[in-house]
Amino acid sequence: MKAIVLENPLIKHKLSIIRDKNTGTKEFREIIGEIATFLCYEAMSDAVLEETEIETPICKTKVQKLNEDKYAFVPILRAGTGMLDGLVKSIPNAKIGHVGLYRNEETLKPVRYYYKMPKDIANREVIVLDPMLATGGSAIDTITMLKEDGVKKIKFLCIISAPEGLKKLEEVHPDVQIYTASIDEKLNDIGYIVPGLGDAGDRVFGTK
Ligand code: PRP
Ligand code: URA
Secondary structure (H helix, E strand, O other): OOOEEOOOHHHHHHHHHHHOOOOOHHHHHHHHHHHHHHHHHHHHHHOOOEEEEEEOOOOEEEEEEOOHHHEEEEEEEOOOHHHHHHHHOOOOOOEEOEEEEEEOOOOOOEEEEEEEOOOOHHHOEEEEEOOEEOOOHHHHHHHHHHHHOOOOOEEEEEEEEOHHHHHHHHHHOOOOEEEEEEEOOEEOOOOOEEOOOOOHHHHHHOOO
């Protein structure tokens, strides 16, 4: 499946703020959450709704509702948790799993340190969150673990992606729809996205 890129001018404007190295932690975190909400709306555009009857102040009517119990969000620690608020606002009853991974800075390979999913994860559509898709290693390993747990439908939401990581993720997990706010130029020789926004985890949590 080809990645879906959000082309909205407001998103481009928000990206211009978080790319700027002078943007502080508070604003960075707020905008990561806002863009995550936009990505969530896009990712839900194929959602199947259920018809139900309600009463407006005027009359009875049939409405279309989302069954929120069918979804789970899985942020990749740490930076993915910065996107979580933006999604929970939209689908408050989704369950949440966590995957802890960090990249070994020499090999660029993801190292797993935590994995905790809701018990019924195999029966849910899972939306994986990480602001950065660089080499693709973290996203690929997370999705592999979810598939080993029996998950059938997975979407991946990221704010900035590198062409190298996108290609690899599409090759290894062709059934996973990717949503991104930008496809940047390339990776540099230490695995950072160019122009990118730097280290997303450090910028969300103010650790550098
Ligand atoms: C960052 C980012 C992704 C990963 C992307 O996490 O949030 O998880 O790198 O790189 P990849 O596509 O090459 O795997 P990092 O390892 O810096 O951990 P952190 O979120 O704890 O800072
Ligand atoms: N992880 C980040 O946080 N930033 C990058 O540019 C690449 C990986």
